[in-house]
Amino acid sequence: MSIGDEIDTAAKTFADAGIDSARNDAEWVAAAALGRRRSEVVGHLDAEMPDEAGERFKKMIVRRARREPLAYIVGTVVFRGLELEVGAGCLVPRPETEVTAERAILRA
Incomplete structure (x- = not known):
């Protein structure tokens, strides 16, 4: 799945959890999972999410959805x-x- 698709999914999860800054938070979490700056991530939304980063991202999504x-x-x-x-x-x-x-x- 592309980085953009992963971010969209995370943003929906965060919004469903009542997080007002859902899209922003999803971008920050993706950047952390990828070990990149947020500006780099949003500039490459069509790139594929590497498997290892994707696993980190999923764990981070769960934490944020729990309002950490x-x-x-x-x-x-x-x-x-x-x-x-x-x-x-x-x-x-x-x-x-x-x-x-x-x-x-x-x-x-």
Whole structure:
């Protein structure tokens, strides 16, 4: 199956699970499973999903459909331009935290 078809299937699974950002999350999970940047993945949607990456992708889909934070699944999150490694037990920085940090820096 093509990467695009796999992403479409994952997006539907996520939407059915009540995840608002279903398509976006499916693209991020596919990129992580493939070990590529999201921009590379969405630029090659017609390519076939390699078997090994497909197996990783399926496991990651199950985790996200269970509402596990996306950052835990892909293993990183960007905060203030820095890519940080995250995992279970780690507090994932939220977008509003970036605003708070920016305000604190400006006041310092």
